[in-house]
Amino acid sequence: MEGSWSQRCDALVVAAVGALLYVNTLKAGFLLDDTVAIRANPDVVTPDRTTLQDVWADDFWGTPLNDSKSHKSFRPLTTLTFRWTVELFGVSPWAFHVGNVVIYGVCCAVFTWFLQRLGVLSRGACVAAALLFACHPVHVENVAQLVGRADTLGMIFFVLSMDAYLSGARCCEARLMRGVAYGVLASALCFASMLCKEVGLLALACGCAFDMILVAQFLRRETYKDAASRKSLWAALLRMALAAAVSCGMLYWSMAIRGRISPRPQYIENPIQREELWTTRALWYSEVHFWYFFLLVCPIYSCQDWGFNVIPCPDYPVKAAVTYLIVFGAPLAALATAHRERVAIATALLVITFVPASGVLLVGTVLAERLLLIPSAGFALGAAAAWDAWDGAQQTAETPAAAKNNKTPPRAARGFSVVQWGVLGIVLAWYGGRTVTRNEDWVDPESLYKSGVATCPTSAKGHLQLSAELAVLGKLQEPLYRESLEKALAIYPKYGHALQNLAELHRGEPKAMELLKQALQVNPGSVEIMADLGEVMCKHGEVEEGLVLLRKAVGKEKQKRSPNPSVLGKLATGLFLYDHSQQPATYPHIDEIHDLYTEVIHISETVEYWRAAPGHMECSVRVDMLIPALAQAQRFEQAKKVALSIPPHCKKLMKAETLKQYAGVFNGGKPI
Secondary structure, X not given: OOOOHHHHHHHHHHHHHHHXXXXXXXXXXXXXXXXXXXHOOHHHHOOOOOOHHHHHHEOOOXXXXXXOOOOOOOOHHHHHHHHHHHHHHOOOHHHHHHHHHHHHHHHHHHHHHHHHHHOOOOHHHHHHHHHHHHHOHHHHHHHHOHHHHHHHHHHHHHHHHHHHHHHHHHHOOOOHHHHHHHHHHHHHHHHHHHHHOHHHHXXXXXXXXXXXXXXHHHHHHOHHHOHHHHHHHHHHXXXXXXXXXXXXXXXXXXXXXXXXXXXXXXXXXXXXXXXXXXXXXXHHHHHHHHHHHHHHHOOOOOOOOOOOOOOOXXXXXXXXXXXXXXXXXXXXXXXXXXXXXXXXXXXXXXXHHHHHHOOOOOOOOOOOHHHHXXXXXXXXXXXXXXXXXXXXXXXXXXXXHHHHXXXXXXXXXXXXXXXXXXXXXXXXXXXXXXHHHHHHHOOOHHHHHHHHHXXXXXXXXXXXXXXXXXXXXXXXXXXXXXXXXXXXXXXXXOOHHHHHHHHHOOOOXXXXXHHHHHHHHHOOOOHHHHHHHHXXXXXXXXXXXXXXXXXXXXXXXXXXXXXXXXXXXHHHHHHHHHHHHOOXXXXXXXXXXXXXXHHHHHHHHHOHHHHHOHHHOOHHHHHHHXXXXXXXXXXXXXXXXXXXXXXXXXXXXXXXXXXXXXXXXHOOOOOO
């Protein structure tokens, strides 16, 4: 890393501060999307069965890009880092979290180095901006959640691409070939950033902001009449044209490899995208923009879900108007001063990288704190630049000689005053304390969801997530479980998954079937609801109708690369109940039941997610049904093989008496 020893020390200190703030995330596990992107992703957890070609052919969640169910999130470099972590350390959440903390520290160091190389801030302002960025609480989701690595890793390449572009712009006039080399390097780094997270495509656009200032400066001063100035002007225009061409080429390649556009988000995830009137969408998103800006300046709220009903549509965009006045008015006013370079870079980082979250593109949520990682860098740079400019003006006023010559003291010679460092210290202490406290919410799902509904009590999805986690923990009888479901349904009565979970409280009762039918009516494409309803119908005597639903659910589930074994097991249950109801019980579907059980065992042993979550399988029920059925069908050898094939994690779910019985009958009295 270039620069003086003091600059290297500054970068290392900022990196250390950023990493230390997230040490308490090392005890966290897999949360939210981590399960799908890592534990249930065959490209990550089974490197011995998948190839690198599979990583480039699948989306971030392990679904083939040409699949109609694909999310179209293409982040192969991030997926590769997950894959390498599994190869080195296994599927250990601790190893993944260590990687996230280290990558975030590197991200902070690279941002500090970038600010130093810009040369538009004093050393104190560089450190202040870097520390504001490192301590900002909106980054918790990018570090504590493992899939947030896509953002931090992408930002590293993003900043390096901007630095290469600006370096090429500064040396192009004197050394043309070096400028061309920097341009190629900037394009390669931009491409790498895009392969980590889609927003990386905008790196060259942010670099163009610097050239736009140069072009405006040339035209305003009419210096383009000079030969040397004209050469610089044409060089800047050529760089911007090439950057636009390269960016468009990468965008075309990205769209071609993904196929069709991303599916529209569900109403519960982002109701704004479902609005028909563009005026309503614009008004609603203006309110979202205000909250994004509010979280950048005053991050007192944090929530994992800002979906349906959390941010209502306003009648008038008053708060948004104030936000736009600050975000756009202040930079426009500053462009007329001598600080145009720093203002251009800060505005580009803040505004251009905010485009994916602005609502212009399809996004799966109304508001997501993780989308503020790079915009927060622009915010930190802008805040430090403003303070640095104010400090320079103060020192100029206090220096008669400088005031007489209309010059400010050199940036390197200036430093923040004691008052400035004091205020900065208070802000950093608040940001850092808020970050550490918020990290504790991300330690386990129950804490995360409880904090989420406390912050956003009108989030239907937040209440559902809390109830689902309580169900996983076996707390179905706790009042909070029913209360969470009732709140979710009160906020959004057509919430299919909430109706499905509420049916669990009435398992064995006719009301369970009624609730599941309502859930399937509002969410007809849900395989889980379909399978639950089919199983309940079989248990309540409507076996033939239930089997139709179960076969339909299994048909859809088998289209996935890693089918949910509980869905397959429910079909086996339905078939067993059908055969058992026949007189006499001849078990005509015994072969199909056995094949389903074998497939369930295979999935549980080869897919890390299901192996680590045996509660989803209910395989003890399958075995309790299958072995007696095989024995009754006089298939003792097959029954013995099934008894011996019970995985260890399934044995833990079975009663000791049942295991002893199977051991005595099919294994010569030896334990299995």
